[in-house]
Amino acid sequence: MFTDVGPPELITLVVLAVLLFGPDKLPEFIQNVTTVLRKVREFSEDTKQEIRSELGPEFKDFEFEDLHPKTFVRKHVLERDDLGLGEIRGALDPRSELAEIAEAVHEAANGSRNDPPTTGCVTLAKEAPIEPTTHAAFDPDAT
Known part of the structure; x- marks a missing residue:
């Protein structure tokens, strides 16, 4: 209660x-x-x-609890699979696709640590900052 x-x-x-x-x-x-x-x-x-x-x-x-709308729907619609709701529920469930994507990302992450980067790949390593060769003119009194 x-x-x-x-x-x-x-x-x-x-x-x-x-x-x-x-x-x-x-x-x-x-x-x-x-x-x-x-x-x-x-x-x-x-x-x-x-x-x-x-x-x-x-x-x-x-049972009077069967008159509650949630219990009624669960008992008469969801538990009986006359309408093929199990197939629809399985098709709309994204967990299997997300598991496949997570596995592919995990394999790609483990593979990139062991293999040297190729020319077409983007690396996440930091590069040395580029020093500017010419300095722009800055006048503090101009503002």
Whole structure:
């Protein structure tokens, strides 16, 4: 339910609860909250059981989580391969092509270290800077 609440948030909530309710009434407040949550859960489970019994025996294995849109699509579209989605997914997956390119680059990098550079290749080694033979006239007062 609260999967994105971390330790700093929990500490902040505890400090805030102690400040708002005080250390005297905090245990009583926690008991009231847990009682309310327990009653809501019981009400929810009773409602689910009542709906299942009203639907009849053919829906006794019915799960309400299946009504969530992501679960519905995953169960009825993605897991069944009637439409050939596996082939389409494989064709659109760039991982195999990227692996081939990475391998070719790796082989080229290892090969260039062992072989002397040829005349048509560009080398990445630094060359000595070219000294200018003539200096341009510069007048600092001109600006």
